Amino acid sequence: MSKFKDSFLVAQFGKTHGLKGELKLHLHTDFPEQFTKGRTLRTDRGDFVIEHYNPKRKLIKIEGFNTPEDAKKLTNAKIYSSKEETKEYCKLEKGQYFWFDLIGCEILEAGEILGAVKDIQRLPQGDYFLIDTSKELIKEGFAKTFLLPYLEHFIISVDINSKKIEAKGAKDILEAS
Numbered sequence: 001m002s003k004f005k006d007s008f009l010v011a012q013f014g015k016t017h018g019l020k021g022e023l024k025l026h027l028h029t030d031f032p033e034q035f036t037k038g039r040t041l042r043t044d045r046g047d048f049v050i051e052h053y054n055p056k057r058k059l060i061k062i063e064g065f066n067t068p069e070d071a072k073k074l075t076n077a078k079i080y081s082s083k084e085e086t087k088e089y090c091k092l093e094k095g096q097y098f099w100f101d102l103i104g105c106e107i108l109e110a111g112e113i114l115g116a117v118k119d120i121q122r123l124p125q126g127d128y129f130l131i132d133t134s135k136e137l138i139k140e141g142f143a144k145t146f147l148l149p150y151l152e153h154f155i156i157s158v159d160i161n162s163k164k165i166e167a168k169g170a171k172d173i174l175e176a177s
Helices: 068-072 083-089 135-139 170-176
Strands: 007-017 022-027 040-043 046-054 059-062 078-082 106-109 112-123 126-133 145-149 155-159 164-167
Touching: 007 068, 078 083, 106 170, 112 135, 112 145, 112 170, 126 170, 145 170
Parallel strands: 106 164
Antiparallel strands: 007 022, 007 078, 022 059, 040 046, 040 078, 046 059, 106 112, 112 126, 126 145, 155 164
């Protein structure tokens, strides 16, 4: 897995579909537009070039895989992308951020460091920051981790360059954890 050390899972090939070697594509990303014709995909079974992708039907065709029998060789292969590739193929709108840019950011409320974003969890209610509480607050008896909803109500500002997220109501959530 060292080949993908600085990469992350963005999709996985599923079952074959039809007679021309198409496969279902199971996305693990919010950016299906990155699956463009001619792009080379890095997988745990080698590198492959996209012949075409149908985002509505979530079907992908890989160059050189023209029959269901050929395509079956790719079933369950995992597709990875680096940060650089993601930034190249995925365009964000103002106020949107890549998860890998948010992870590691400090969470501050009224100047106090509450902790740092360890991970982002996608739950049915929405996305939540999993925050490792600061050592100082843990010493005061607060929980080691807590979840903060990634909602406008709680997030005042995000500064990716300084790796800081200003929040409100986050300490109340920590206290209740």
